[in-house]
Amino acid sequence: MDITDIVAEEFVEVDADERLAKVRAAFDQANPKGVIVTEDGDYAGVIGESELVKSRIQDDTKASVLMTSAPRVDYHEDIRETARLLVEGDVNVAPVFRGETLDGIITTDAILEAVLENLDALTVSQIYTDEVITETTAATVGQAINRLREHGISRLPIVDDADTLTGVITTHDIVNFVVRDENRQEKGDRSGDHDRMLDLPVENLMTSPVLTAELEDSVDGAVEVMFDNDISGLVVTDDDGGVSGIITKTDVLRALTFTEEESMDVQITNVKLLDSIDRAEIVESITQVVDKYQAMNVIHAHVRFHEHKEKLRGTPLIQAQIRLRTSHGQLAGSGEGYGANHAFHVALDKLERNVLERKGVNADAKQRGQLIQNLEL
Structure with missing residues (x-):
């Protein structure tokens, strides 16, 4: 199966020198899955939907600052090879070329939707990440941020003294909080001081209850939960409510690249x-x-x-x-x-x-x- 039928032909194209204010405005108007950045008319990189939405970078910053290098994908590329290119490039969106012509974009979600019905043969236990980093309810937001940065991860399960899952905090949660805090300060409310934010208990920002999966669950069911709730990962739990690992869309995409x-x-x-x-x-x-x-x-x-x-x-x-x-x-x-x-x-x-x-x-x-x-x- 190739990606011909799942290429998104509608996308926003901006110059690398364009200000992010205009990029965000164009993005809101067209509601695309990604932004293609060009420099002197040639493809230079991409800005993914999540990066643009979650970014705290000022509106007068150039698009090139938020741009990520992504691999060029051929219009008739095999879906498995495309999945490998996205995973290895650590991106969720990539440009699709027909010859030398930029023809559209391909996204992680488009690939997963295309193969969803074929994922019922896989279980979470076969592809999840079992080495998971956690934090305790006693931690502060600042400590949670350090854990996320230190390990290059985007979600952190929160456990109590009995190692039972009580919540999860993600980079998206933190960015949302900071943006709300900045909006309050612009209106004269200084209660959301940056240092105080870092000292807040992690329980103040974490999501609870947590959307989870179990080891014996089918992968297609786990992906459907992610789609339905607009999230990119689930915490995997054991019978006692403890944390066994994490399963993400990237884990599923990576499984598509497995060969025999x-x-x-x-x-x-x-x-x-x-x-x-x-x-x-x-x-x-x-x-x-x-x-x-x-x-x-x-x-x-x-x-x-x-x-x-x-x-x-x-x-x-x-x-x-x-x-x-x-x-x-x-x-x-x-x-x-x-x-x-x-x-x-x-x-x-x-x-x-x-x-x-x-x-x-x-x-x-x-x-x-x-x-x-x-x-x-």
Whole structure:
């Protein structure tokens, strides 16, 4: 299946020097799914719907400041390859070209709507992210913001002292609050001081009750809940109300890229951060680690890079996360370093330790099983 029938031909096109005030006005009038930014008549990037709505950037700022680089997609591209391009580009909208002519845009939602009826064969347990970052009800909004920034995530489940889910706070919640606060201050109400906002209990901003999914739920049902409530993710809970993980539209999109080929399927998010390392080296390095545990079949490997503001002699601090979906469950490794190459190898070392630990645990279990059999004899 290709994307021909799901390309949105209506989109807003603006120049990179255009002020955001006019971009927002054009966006409100046309109600598109994304904005294409051009420079000297050539495609330069995109501004997604969510970025434009949630942005606090002043109206007199140029569109190029909010612009994101997105991959060019061919009009007849396969839907699975398009999903991979969006995930690796870490974008929700991309330009679609017919030859050299800009013909429309493709969005994450359009892809998911097109394949929704085919997602009933998948369960949440197969694609969700099980390593989830949480915060407690005792935290402040400032602490929650730091957690979101530190881990490069957009939603943070809030738990009580018994680790039971009580709420969730997202970057969207925080931006909405800040915008309302600024509007109050413009009217002379200074009660919403910025510092006081950071000191507020996280319970003041979090959403509760939380829309959730369970491990055995079908993925199509989870996506429908996201569509119906105009959200991009759900918290995955266990039978006791605890947090098991997160499932997002990006997780679902990533699942569409899984292949049944013998070669390992490796996906990289934020490829633009790669410096002195390339895809081939990343694939080879992960393969070498996996080969140390030959009994394990890797279904999919996901490498994600996240850039922090801190720099050392001009090189940014990068966080790298490697996640393997295997026949023996999920394995992961993460690490930080200056530059993608350094960060990746720190994460790779952690992944290798986890793989060898899993190998040792299974070997011990096998040995115990043999011992029991001998005793039974």
